[in-house]
Amino acid sequence: MKQLIILFITIIFLVPQNSKAQDDGAIIAAAGGLLAIGSGIAAVQQMKEQAELTATEWFLTNYPNQNRFSLKTLDFDGKKLKDISATSVISFKIQEFDIVDNNPELGKKYVLFGFTSFGWINEYGINFDKVIWILIDGDEWMNMMTSYSKVASGEKNEEIIREALKEGKVVNRGIRAKKGKDIDFYKIEGDMYLVTDYSPDMKFIYNERSFGIYLKETMNLIQIGRGDLIEIHEYFFDE
Structure with missing residues (x-):
């Protein structure tokens, strides 16, 4: 926000004092645009802080024995207000740590999903009554991705899928595994769906x-x- 204010002041000083009315109108329009951008950035930052606070409170309430952990959202950085409003899930990276020789030593990782429903963002911010929370660890994510990859591809051997997921990379079109044992996902149309229970x-x-x-x-x-899926998988399995 400070940078936007500086830019606005710069615009004022760069325009000659004898500018015509239409130039004044241009300045006002530019200022309005900057303020709108600034308010959008501020709104996203405020929602990010609100979401992280509520997620932390949920974790403290439901996991009272956890007393050393970090929590950070995966979703808000670099996104616009309309992108956040349209999202159907917000996710958070949680990691345990311990203090060894006055330094943090990182431990087990989790992802906390907040599944949203219609109207979860309104003029007052986030309505957390419309958010369902689910916490998973790396083992559960592996189970989820194995089931998903099985329905998304022609590979039905779960051990092969698990090995590819553990050693390889999830990409847009499938799993890129080592030793050429890639698993390609089906190429289907945008209105086609494959379902597994x-x-x-x-x-x-x-x-x-x-x-x-x-x-x-x-x-x-x-x-x-797909981008968020890749980021979550890398968080769990990339060192």
Whole structure:
């Protein structure tokens, strides 16, 4: 925000004092645009702080024995207000740590999902009554990705999928494994869906553009973008 104010002041001084009315109008329009951009940035930052605070409170309440951990959102950096408003899940990186010789030693990793529903963002910020929280660790993520990759590809051997997921990289079109044992995902149209029943609470849906999670209780279809899926997998398995 400070940079925007400086830029606005710079514009004022760069325009000659004898400018015509139309130049004044241009200045006012530019200032309005800068203020709108600034308010959007401030709104996203405020929602990020609000989301991180609420996620921390949820974790403290539901996991009272956890007394040394870090928590950071995966979702808000570099995104615009309209992008955040349209999202169906917010996710957070959580990692345990200990203090060894006055320095933090990192431990087990988790991801906390906040599954949203219609109207979760309004004029007052985030309505957390419309957010369902689910915490997973690396083992559960591996189970989820194995089930998802199985329905998304022609590979049905779960051990082969797990090995590829552990040693390789998740990419837009599948899994790039070592020794040439790649697993390619099906090439399907944007309006096609492949479904697998994962648990009593969820179904997973493969669509070429996203990882879909259908919550049976609320009957909501949540979509995790391929970029976010890749980032979560790297968080768990990249050293």
